[in-house]
Amino acid sequence: MKFRLPFIAILFSVYCLSQNIVSNVDAVVNTEMKERKIPGMQIAVVQNGKIVLNKSYGVANIQNNLPVKNTSVFPINSTTKVFTAVAVMQLLEQGKIGLSDSISKYLENLPSEWQKITVEQLMTHISGLPDILSVLDPATGSLGAMRTENAMWEKIKLSPLNFKTGEQSSYNQTNYYLLGKIIEKVSGDSFVNFVTQNQFNRVGMKNTQFGDSRTVIPNYSPTYRFRKNLDGRPLKEEMLFNDYYEFPDFTFPGAGLNCTSEDFANWIIALQNNKLFQKSSTLQTMWSPIKLNNGTATSWTRGWGIAKFREHHTAIGMSGGSRSVFLIYPDDNLAVVVLTNLAGSYPEDFIEEIAGCYNAEIIKADPLTYLRKNLKKIGFDKAIDFVKNEKKQNPKWSIQEDELNNWAYRMLAKNQLNEASEIFKLNVFLFPDSWNAYDSYGEILLKMNNKTKAIEMYKKSIQLNPSNENGKKVLLDISGA
Template sequence: MDTKTTVRAITVVILFILSGMGPGIYAQSTADKVDAFIKTEMRTRSIPGLQMAVIQHGQIVKTGNYGLANVEFSVPVTDSTVFSINSITKAFTGVAIMQLVEEGKVNIEAPVSQYLDSLPLAWQKVTIRQLMGHVSGLPDVTDTLTDELVSKKGEDSAWVKVKSLPLFFLPGERFNYNTTNYLLLGKIIDKLSGQPFVRFIQHKQLEVANMRQTTFGNSFDVTPKKAPTYTYYHRNDKGEFVKQHHLMQTYEEFPAFLLTDAGMFSTARELARWIMALQQGMLLKDKKSIHTMWTPVRLNNGTLDGFGGILNGYALGWPVVDRPRHPALAPIGGGRASLFIYPQDDVSIIILTNLTGCSPESLVEGMAKYYFN
């Protein structure tokens, strides 16, 4: 073999080796950068524990567990640690309603009075879409300051009282995040599915996506491998929440008739399975159903409204980041859990933490840049 032939042969071998190593090197580099980013942010935000998963091109490409699930007993976060996902539950409710739409049982443009009897006259023209997008104007069955029911006598009493209250505004005029909307959606699901909401979700979504650890409940429930929820905000003598320097456990109770609104516990890996099941047509058969569910609800004047900041719209159970580049569906729960789907980028990111008020949406956005092409 002459010198030129030898050089060519060696070059071919080197290129072959490098071509095989390239994606691995890139993937490892990305994983290392993501790990470093998360650890830095956890220190900056004083987050005790965090769990994450990334889906890219239909596959889970990274999962991670960081810090402590339980600070008191120094229990580390693992793949099986269960976190409260709070209002991310609404996205499951959105899927449930669209499943009933596919079964021909619900029309989201129909008034709520078509499905529920004995509603106040002022409520009867509110549409299912307006309920799902929080633009109904209905009075809230929970007190926005305390998160407690408007009546201390229980669920039935609160239901009676809220029906006696005036509208906040005419349907479609404004966005107002409101528990009553999802209370009504729960009643519709119970009635039209022929089974309780929780059972409907278990049968039609959790079992389909193989989500064996995902449950409904309260902070007080004893659930295997569940992480407590912590906060740095303490109520002072005036009843105001003030940030302090020491952690405190928080406890949340979700009444049974409001489980459409909040009250789910899950893991990042199981939520990733749920997203993939949704995208693969296992939960909703028609792609048009997903498009409808993810389309932001517009106000009467044609504009969008939402929580503010990047969350500038709200679809059918799904907060929306409406922008030309990297738009996203962005359910957030309890100021500690976040699930972003970036349809244009074919990337989804789940971050679950045990610290209320840590702005998980900004964590996701910071992490996403490592996966955008």
């Protein structure tokens, strides 16, 4: 018995630590669900190649008051794109696709200016292609009056490029529509079958399938959305509604996948254990950005929209529909999956706080999460002072302009005007040579009826970028008001 006591003590200590971590995760989740009014959530955490947490919170179906279970299935929207990227890389290993190949090698009857676009330019959204969403129904995503895929395709081909290929990055569903067509062409199988056979079945993802609001999906957790308007009329107050959306099957390579956090976690484990690829180098290639024409790295890696290449605690992942997100931390042998049933819940804002429950250093490694967590304590009006002090203590501390801008717009979408205003203001302070920072700050000042200050910001934006036509139009509208 004397020899067993130390071992039992160690087990008890490990158990207590695990319970403390779970309590900390619960605290983050419960706080965010309350603040963001998220009905239901499902999370999974992978550590050292094993699922260490798989937990459900809240209500999956409000109408019938059904709780979220570990078998509840959630839409993941654009997070689907990482599965498409893996399919492309599998075909690369088979020698059937070349990342630098022109897409005209695989697809016929493309407009002439599209033909030299490469496969990896589609994967990283630097093609400049017009977006098929521009010709689909903006409210539901359906084909609408066009009725057929062919009609949609013929119409989108008439549109010019939005910019010269490789000059800039612009998120675009056409890129993944074409990747789906290439996968089908070289594999000789449908996109859905190829992904199902080579990923879902290989991993054992029994609760994962493609579909949308029209599809009968077992254990489905429908998505909800808060709306301020309905049927073209403003509501007296914001209300929660069912969120109906269609993903025509030809758009599946870009969206339309539904799964559980457990299925997703098992997919991550398989991905990192080389069960989906033949060579470990394939994963590293997929997780590497390519270059724009000017030599700068793309914000996307090949198929993955979140790429935080930090000095420590690198994070790779993807978000979708403002309701789902996952991050893999290769250096920490850690991954986190967060699925919700509220469109506009933006779990990407707090996923790194969950990761921080397993490694506290991750929070400070991510400037946005670190800033957000501290401003919630001290007040958003202290944003500039906090950043000044942080940079004084750590000259290497920095945050990206786009990260701040996107975060501020997410808060604006939730009508958090004061908080969003302070972050737009911080962006102007940190990036005084950015025309877009001034343009964005001017936008929210105008929403807050501070016309004088808004005019000042728009004028500065146009001074920095004389081609800012939107800013000129806003100024003209203000002057005519």
